[in-house]
Amino acid sequence: MAKVADCTYNSCVRENLLLELAKMIPRRKTRQINVGGVLIGGNAPVSIQSMTSTYTYDIDATVAQIRALAKAGCDIVRVAVPEKRDTDALPAILDQSPVPIVADVHFHFERALEAVEAGVHKIRLNPGNIQDRKQVDRVIAACRDRGIPIRVGVNEGSVVERKDKQLRAAQQSDLQVDRRTHLIRLMVEILEDYMRIFDDNKFHDVVISAKSIDAGMVIDAYRAISERFDLPLHLGVTHAGPPETGRIRSIAALGSLLSMGVGDTIRISYAADPVFEVDDGKELLCSLGMRNRLEPELIACPTCGRIEIDLIKLTADVKKKLVGIKTPVKVAIMGCVVNGPGEAEGADVAIFAGKGKGIIYVQGEQTCTVSEDDMLEALHREVVAFAQRVERGEVQLGQRDVTITPPDPLPRKDGTIPLPTIRN
């Protein structure tokens, strides 16, 4: 048998490695808080957060977006409350929201008190943005009375002193020597100042964050604060940009931290529809073995010079077609019968395409050969049928570890490609 080059993409192997990694890496122990029934920290699963992009006073639009986020898998949704009309809308929003709501307060302590009164499940504020300490104490007291946690955070862009010119000059001279180290030191010091306020008020239901636009900085900052505090950590990259670039920054930073056992709740933030944030957050946690999949998982080869069908279009079409199936069937779409079978090991339903045709396998059993035109419908049919068998308890997901030996890649004399043989 001719030796063929290994396919460069092996998602199964990668995923198994990540799962093993996730099992091996202990989560850093933190205090636990309760946000409207969703636990954050301690041994609670890492939760996914997002934020609405609507005007909160527009109740219908905000509720519609909260529902879309919850449907996508978001555990907690934050809404901005810059104005009184926003906090006025909170009771109606809370009545209709399927998930806990966080009120994001910026400068006005009154908005925090109104949000607490409305019954929100968490407040996000920075004590440094509220000038009068007594006002901060009032917000903390109100949250304590209602058992509402508070998130406080620091951002790279706001840690350097702005008002005290002498202090600012000293900090900037430090930053010129070693920007990252000094920024992280400032972040930790500001969080320490905030924590003193909470300690003075005997308030401990606090989540902290330390964001930056730079993935490496985010990793170092969170590592530093995780060593300094035992509080639950809200992970995020600030102003990450559109999904095309923000995705790389966010996954690099959050994936690294979660792999180290650091992080209790995440928000991936994009300049786009926030549902994308939730989709990617969910995929990140599933890939790290930190969240169970609730829907099919798609594996597809990246295509190469051996490809003989329009696999990229087929993959996009299959992805859309599988929406709504609530069983985490592993589905593989492979562009050839040469390397494809090896790459699709572990898939419950797989198609191997070649010369305008596709061979479909269900847990290692060849079920049919279809033309390129019929691939989408046939694959969908097989996935649905397999999912129903799983739901009826007739088969288990990933039950059969199938080894498929690739055939000789050279076509036979009549031009056909030999079918792969299967070993169970």
Ligand code: SF4
């Ligand atoms: S067509 Fe796809 S499965 Fe086959 S060798 Fe190329 S990348 Fe791998």
